Amino acid sequence: MNSGKADVVVVGAGPVGLMCAHLGQLCGLKTVIVDPTDGPLKVGRADALNARTLQLLEIGNLFDELYALGKTCNTSSVWANGGFVSRQSSWWEELEGCFHKHFLMLGQSFVEKLLDERLARGGAGVMRSVSAERVEILDGGCLTTLSNGEVISSKFVVGADGSRSFVRNYFRIPFEVVRPQMIWAVVDGVIETDFPKVPEIIAFQTDSSDVAWIPRESNVDRFYVRMDTNCFTQEEVLQKINRAIRPHSLRFQEIIWFSQFSVKESVADSFSVGERVFLAGDACHIHSVNGGQGLNTGFADAFNLVWKLNMVLNHGAPSELLQSYEKERRPVAQSVIETSGELVRSTKFSATGFHARDYVSIVQKRAGNITGMGVRYGEEGLAGTRVFDFEIHRGAQRTRLYSLLDYSQFTLLVFGEGEVDIAFPPFVKLVQVAPHRRLSGFWSESSPYRDRVLLVRPDSYIQSHSSLDHIGSLLEGMKW
Numbered sequence: 049m050n051s052g053k054a055d056v057v058v059v060g061a062g063p064v065g066l067m068c069a070h071l072g073q074l075c076g077l078k079t080v081i082v083d084p085t086d087g088p089l090k091v092g093r094a095d096a097l098n099a100r101t102l103q104l105l106e107i108g109n110l111f112d113e114l115y116a117l118g119k120t121c122n123t124s125s126v127w128a129n130g131g132f133v134s135r136q137s138s139w140w141e142e143l144e145g146c147f148h149k150h151f152l153m154l155g156q157s158f159v160e161k162l163l164d165e166r167l168a169r170g171g172a173g174v175m176r177s178v179s180a181e182r183v184e185i186l187d188g189g190c191l192t193t194l195s196n197g198e199v200i201s202s203k204f205v206v207g208a209d210g211s212r213s214f215v216r217n218y219f220r221i222p223f224e225v226v227r228p229q230m231i232w233a234v235v236d237g238v239i240e241t242d243f244p245k246v247p248e249i250i251a252f253q254t255d256s257s258d259v260a261w262i263p264r265e266s267n268v269d270r271f272y273v274r275m276d277t278n279c280f281t282q283e284e285v286l287q288k289i290n291r292a293i294r295p296h297s298l299r300f301q302e303i304i305w306f307s308q309f310s311v312k313e314s315v316a317d318s319f320s321v322g323e324r325v326f327l328a329g330d331a332c333h334i335h336s337v338n339g340g341q342g343l344n345t346g347f348a349d350a351f352n353l354v355w356k357l358n359m360v361l362n363h364g365a366p367s368e369l370l371q372s373y374e375k376e377r378r379p380v381a382q383s384v385i386e387t388s389g390e391l392v393r394s395t396k397f398s399a400t401g402f403h404a405r406d407y408v409s410i411v412q413k414r415a416g417n418i419t420g421m422g423v424r425y426g427e428e429g430l431a432g433t434r435v436f437d438f439e440i441h442r443g444a445q446r447t448r449l450y451s452l453l454d455y456s457q458f459t460l461l462v463f464g465e466g467e468v469d470i471a472f473p474p475f476v477k478l479v480q481v482a483p484h485r486r487l488s489g490f491w492s493e494s495s496p497y498r499d500r501v502l503l504v505r506p507d508s509y510i511q512s513h514s515s516l517d518h519i520g521s522l523l524e525g526m527k528w
């Protein structure tokens with residue numbers, strides 16, 4: 049039965065697959081997304097969106113709806129043996145070129161629900177209760193066989209099917225897993241406590257640091273508790289929490305999610321097969337939850353990959369462009385694993401004996417990963433860095449640079465006056481920003497890019513740049 053055609057088949061409707069399909073929809077791609085579950089996640093899992101993700105959400109037209117639902121948090125505190133020790137947030141406050149210098153504490157279920165709704169509204173909702181069972185690579189594309197017997201022909205397949213990825217296993221991509229034998233309980237709930245409650249991430253020190261308190265949206269709080277065995281009760285978890293926060297005490301009025309995870313770390317040997325099949329999210333990298341990077345890294349994969357598929361499919365880009373996906377994302381995945389690995393081990397092993405303080409120091413040292421803002425593609429200079437976000441005006445109206453970017457196109461940002469008299473490929477949008485106030489058109493008096501021209505990729509990294517006199521040279525390499 050040959051029953052469908054698509055540009056891209058997305059295997060898996062976790063957050064990363066949903067984001068891939070959503071971005072595909074923004075680019076006008078025909079996507080088919082399949083998942084064996086009957087609906088988006090309802091509780092649990094990821095709890096924080098970092099500052100870089102918040103910028104990407106603006107480009108994906110998702111920011112306003114999600115931001116309104118979460119709680120902001122930019123502070124890590126240490127509490128030891130019954131007393132407050134320290135409170136730090138400098139690595140957030142010092143971030144440049146962004147408006148939201150904090151985590152947005154918001155459960156993964158809210159993110160999945162919005163994406164799921166957007167896909168349905170766009171007429172390409174998730175095919176539920178169906179899984180991918182076979183993926184063949186043919187000369188011009190792929191054939192994906194589903195568990196309901198349907199066969200979908202597509203140009204590309206994205207395996208966003210989680211840590212046990214069917215796609216990765218099907219193509220026998222090695223995924224060697226390191227297991228440091230650390231097991232954590234995780235509890236989301238509504239609490240009652242006499243502890244002075246603040247919207248901060250708190251690392252507690254007792255003998256080691258085995259309890260962390262994470263603020264969440266509305267009246268929910270989360271606790272991570274290291275148990276180091278997979279056999280424990282809710283009562284034992286609560287005892288550990290109460291030991292950590294003494295002399296205060298805490299009880300749960302309601303438990304919304306109670307789960308456990310053992311730390312596993314791996315990066316897939318390859319992120320793609322034959323420039324036709326790509327892995328994204330947990331399918332190609334897994335690590336401990338410390339630093340809150342799983343969903344954030346997966347979203348950054350999606351933003352890195354989908355515009356490249358679009359350029360190859362619709363704008364004549366050479367298929368070699370797709371090789372840059374793994375080239376750019378593998379080092380990021382590797383450094384995310386190093387960050388979360390160092391963090392989680394510090395909760396148990398400490399040279400100073402003060403695990404909780406070590407933990408916050410590592411957060412500070414690894415802030416580039418944790419905020420997401422330290423990621424760059426390329427060794428040095430402006431090219432490969434994220435374009436800064438700042439205030440831009442259109443006549444009397446105020447907006448921000450990221451609101452002007454369009455995920456389906458490159459943006460040529462010209463920070464200067466004078467006519468721009470060059471021909472553009474159809475996938476480049478011109479935005480000219482004058483250096484002084486004007487009655488109409490864009491202007492900014494605070495641009496860090498005065499008298500420069502930037503060619504910005506759809507995922508908001510700078511592709512290349514020049515002075516105002518050499519605009520034409522920026523587009524020369526773009527004649528695909």
Ligand SMILES: Cc1cc2nc3c(=O)[nH]c(=O)nc-3n(C[C@H](O)[C@H](O)[C@H](O)COP(=O)(O)OP(=O)(O)OC[C@H]3O[C@@H](n4cnc5c(N)ncnc54)[C@H](O)[C@@H]3O)c2cc1C
Nearest residue numbers: 060062063064094095180209210329330340341342343344
């Ligand atoms: C306790 C906990 C706390 C976490 N906290 C954070 C945090 O604070 N911040 C953060 O960024 N991350 C966090 N994470 C990690 C985050 O949840 C994951 O990184 C994220 O869910 C990965 O998304 P994904 O879409 O890649 O994979 P998944 O969410 O695992 O989704 C994969 C999907 O693929 C589907 N699938 C599987 N096989 C098939 C098949 N054959 N055909 C079709 N579909 C298939 C599955 O049903 C699933 O829906 C946390 C995780 C846990 C467990």
